[in-house]
Amino acid sequence: MYRETTRTRANAAARRARIRRAARHLVAEGGFGAASVAEVARRAGCSTGLVYSYFRNRDSLLAAVFAEAAEHELEAVARGIADARTPEECAGAVVRVFIERAVAGRRLAHALLIEPVPEAVQRERLRLRRSYAELIAAGLSRTSAGAGRTPIAGPDAVIAARALVGTISENLIDVLDDALPSPEPPAVDHLVRAITRHSRRALGAP
């Protein structure tokens, strides 16, 4: 059977996007483990075989999905720090954006940060973490360059940026644990404040 009207029938680019989107939704709902080729195909409304016309194999599909989601996250953080004037504002924005997004999309955050994933996806994950470090390091450099602050620059800026990302991620572990109940907004708010305070001091806030 192969029954689709001309309307529904997709051209190559749209079909590829549809498959990717199906996979993305499955990952957002149940992690990479839930995105089997069969399930992706069902969700995309096509056969398993067709998936292989658009992606070399499952790993490369999942890597593409990860990269796409990672891009989203990076953009959100980039927007958050765009108008920061000091390293503290910068750190505060990162903490807020990162944690709010993680809580709003727990499963996706879990998938991006801690779920065990195939090699190819893990490589994307490490790339994402490096990208975070570079993006935030640039923000710290920029905002510390101004009036009367000790400049944060070069390798030390990257270390500070990684420290920030690590601090947040590590403190998110319990928040993202599916075995534990989803945290209440007040608890999340307290976490944001505590981490922000901690990070400000680390950056040498006056």
Added chain:
Amino acid sequence: MYRETTRTRANAAARRARIRRAARHLVAEGGFGAASVAEVARRAGCSTGLVYSYFRNRDSLLAAVFAEAAEHELEAVARGIADARTPEECAGAVVRVFIERAVAGRRLAHALLIEPVPEAVQRERLRLRRSYAELIAAGLSRTSAGAGRTPIAGPDAVIAARALVGTISENLIDVLDDALPSPEPPAVDHLVRAITRHSRRALGAP
């Protein structure tokens, strides 16, 4: 064939230990992925079937290996902070012990911290991270309780402890990346100093 002298023949506990040790070595050399049941059996000098007389299945063997290794690491950190007098000494000790051990046993550290692992092992990994947080939080509480310091206690101590662990782990990612060359001692030393400095400030060092 089944040929072992009484001398070589192990009693239950010893044989179990032997299998566990074989698995531990394989993990230390090539990560959990290298510890297939067949390989473990070969290394332990027994058949694959026998592994199942001593462990329910592969996952529980690997979980046991992880737990054992984690215990080692925790003890090392515990010894490191045992005689710290201030939160800064405490943090310094954690950074030094953690990073030195990670560099000395890169593959093991990679396996414990970032290699994608089976569910059962991942649970142990999260347990390890919680244990680190509690151990270090206790150290921070104890050393901050003394003369004239703002006390670090309760949930905030745990957040600070997690921040420390996250800061170190995140900055170890490149160090442990097998694709990258193993870092030179001076670079490691610089990393230790930079992270220590950063963490001291975060803890409100005078």
Added chain:
DNA sequence: GCAAATATTGAACCACGATTCAGTTCTTGC
């Protein structure tokens, strides 16, 4: 010594999901 109990073997088995591909349906150019 010998029978019952226990330890061990390793090849066969199985589970599982990714991957393939021969066949079918649709589209396009003429």
Added chain:
DNA sequence: GCAAGAACTGAATCGTGGTTCAATATTTGC
């Protein structure tokens, strides 16, 4: 309309290791 080609199907295949278990070796109790 009708080839020729492109898109698509989905059941069959395959690969990989973990897991089982009937057979064999060894030990133990008497």
